[in-house]
Amino acid sequence: MAPAGDASRHGSGDGIFDVAIIGAGVIGCALARRFTLAGARVVLIEKAADVLDGASKGNSAILHTGFDAPPGSVEAACIAEGYREYLEIRARLNLPLLKTGALVVAWTDEEAATLPDLIAQARANGVDDVEPLTEAEARRLEPALGPGVRAAFRVPREYVIDPWSAPHAYLRQAVENGARLMTSAPVTAGVFDGGTWCLETPRGTVRAGLVINAAGLWGDRVDDLLTGTTDFTIRPRKGQFVVYDKPAAALAGHILLPVPNKVTKGIVVCRTAFGNLLVGPTAEEQEDRERAGLVPETLEALIRRGTEILPALKDHEVTAIYAGLRPATEFKDYRIRVEAARRYVTVGGIRSTGLSSALGTAAHVHRLTAGLLAGHQAIADPVWPRMPMLAEHETRDWQCAGNGGIVCHCERVTRREIEAALDGPTGARSLAGLKRRTRVTMGRCQGFYCSEALAAITAGRLAVPMTADPTTAPPAAAGGEA
Ligand SMILES: Cc1cc2nc3c(=O)[nH]c(=O)nc-3n(C[C@H](O)[C@H](O)[C@H](O)COP(=O)(O)OP(=O)(O)OC[C@H]3O[C@@H](n4cnc5c(N)ncnc54)[C@H](O)[C@@H]3O)c2cc1C
Numbered sequence: 001m002a003p004a005g006d007a008s009r010h011g012s013g014d015g016i017f018d019v020a021i022i023g024a025g026v027i028g029c030a031l032a033r034r035f036t037l038a039g040a041r042v043v044l045i046e047k048a049a050d051v052l053d054g055a056s057k058g059n060s061a062i063l064h065t066g067f068d069a070p071p072g073s074v075e076a077a078c079i080a081e082g083y084r085e086y087l088e089i090r091a092r093l094n095l096p097l098l099k100t101g102a103l104v105v106a107w108t109d110e111e112a113a114t115l116p117d118l119i120a121q122a123r124a125n126g127v128d129d130v131e132p133l134t135e136a137e138a139r140r141l142e143p144a145l146g147p148g149v150r151a152a153f154r155v156p157r158e159y160v161i162d163p164w165s166a167p168h169a170y171l172r173q174a175v176e177n178g179a180r181l182m183t184s185a186p187v188t189a190g191v192f193d194g195g196t197w198c199l200e201t202p203r204g205t206v207r208a209g210l211v212i213n214a215a216g217l218w219g220d221r222v223d224d225l226l227t228g229t230t231d232f233t234i235r236p237r238k239g240q241f242v243v244y245d246k247p248a249a250a251l252a253g254h255i256l257l258p259v260p261n262k263v264t265k266g267i268v269v270c271r272t273a274f275g276n277l278l279v280g281p282t283a284e285e286q287e288d289r290e291r292a293g294l295v296p297e298t299l300e301a302l303i304r305r306g307t308e309i310l311p312a313l314k315d316h317e318v319t320a321i322y323a324g325l326r327p328a329t330e331f332k333d334y335r336i337r338v339e340a341a342r343r344y345v346t347v348g349g350i351r352s353t354g355l356s357s358a359l360g361t362a363a364h365v366h367r368l369t370a371g372l373l374a375g376h377q378a379i380a381d382p383v384w385p386r387m388p389m390l391a392e393h394e395t396r397d398w399q400c401a402g403n404g405g406i407v408c409h410c411e412r413v414t415r416r417e418i419e420a421a422l423d424g425p426t427g428a429r430s431l432a433g434l435k436r437r438t439r440v441t442m443g444r445c446q447g448f449y450c451s452e453a454l455a456a457i458t459a460g461r462l463a464v465p466m467t468a469d470p471t472t473a474p475p476a477a478a479g480g481e482a
Pocket residue numbers: 022023024025026027028045046047048051052053054055056057058059060061062063064185186187188214215216217218222237238239240281323324325326327350351352353354355356357
């Protein structure tokens with residue numbers, strides 16, 4: 001398959017890509033951007049009809065500082081670098097940042113006893129601006145906190161971002177600078193002939209000089225498929241969430257974190273960039289890599305925990321529920337491995353911090369493979385696409401002239417935003433993808449009022465057409481989204 005559309009910026013166009021990246025989650029999108037900007041001819045291959053359809057579709061959207069990452073780990077380094085680069089580039093890409101800060105709250109004496117160690121760990125990870133707080137100080141910062149707070153500490157630079165506009169921006173920047181995106185293209189086989197990989201997909205054979213496996217929840221299986229071996233096993237870890245209506249967001253200024261344990265960061269209460277309040281996620285191991293089922297009893301328990309943390313939540317309504325799957329493994333750290341002889345890289349087990357680390361992970365992998373990609377010139381003057389701004393605290397398109405009118409009134413999504421999200425090589429190809437790009441149908445009525453108009457606008461433009469009736473529409477995505 002020839003690298004359509006990318007030869008202009010990248011030379012010969014001999015039909016062989018420099019790099020084939022398998023998996024368009026947040027990690028694959030960040031890798032595509034990094035390698036493209038560095039001058040490589042890149043193809044990003046995704047099995048789903050749209051991008052961000054795996055682990056990256058349902059997370060907490062926290063831009064972590066890495067204060068609680070294992071010191072010295074690859075994860076800690078990638079988070080620190082990814083965090084820094086997000087702050088550096090976000091304004092040029094028009095990406096939001098909700099400057100919340102986080103409070104780690106101890107609710108028992110045992111938890112309070114662990115705070116000094118956590119503060120020391122944060123400092124060891126270079127997060128040296130954490131501030132220990134007494135109960136009274138924590139309450140002064142967060143007056144709505146429930147009874148039982150023993151002590152806390154503040155992490156001023158933990159923030160909330162838009163979990164989808166960031167990876168979409170990385171992808172758009174890659175594609176607008178010459179990368180190729182192939183969707184509905186599961187890699188089903190591959191052969192390395194000593195110099196070049198031939199990857200088989202239902203959309204044709206892709207040839208590339210280097211393969212990067214960024215297949216998230218399927219990372220071990222793709223290793224097996226292409227190399228006959230893997231050194232980790234994915235153990236999907238489900239996280240269920242409850243999303244509250246926008247008035248609830250006034251109850252918490254900070255991200256309210258529990259004291260983390262060895263398995264999970266625990267149940268978080270935080271605002272979202274879209275103006276809601278989130279409670280979750282759980283951490284439940286399961287076999288299924290595709291479906292993140294919602295369990296009524298678990299969601300009720302989440303609501304109970306949320307109202308223990310913020311008692312006033314009992315007066316607020318739930319907008320939506322969703323769940324995501326973390327690509328956890330038997331190891332605590334990421335599984336990043338370069339096989340130079342076979343020109344093959346695994347970027348696996350990016351379990352619960354990939355949104356924050358993605359840019360850093362991509363830079364790390366690019367450095368690790370520098371010797372395999374000699375001779376490229378970084379693009380001197382790359383294109384910087386500006387993303388549609390969907391954050392509630394910023395100016396939205398409905399407030400700007402010429403937007404074609406509001407289609408989704410709950411989330412105030414305009415016709416112009418929807419049309420733009422359907423356009424171009426990185427445009428939405430599924431209803432779930434359209435939601436992630438615009439927020440359409442993600443508000444209080446969950447599409448009850450706007451589905452008819454939306455079905456008309458999207459007719460013939462999605463892989464699976466949507467119906468006018470939201471109750472009979474095909475499931476947007478396993479687990480749905482906030
Ligand atoms: C509940 C929860 C909460 C989280 N909270 C946060 C948070 O607050 N902050 C944070 O930084 N991180 C958070 N994360 C972590 C973050 O979401 C993940 O680390 C990240 O999404 C992993 O991305 P990935 O690209 O590795 O995998 P994925 O998103 O799974 O992407 C892999 C892609 O590969 C594709 N694929 C698989 N097999 C093939 C094949 N054979 N051919 C082609 N394509 C293939 C899949 O379809 C998929 O799109 C959270 C995750 C969860 C689930």
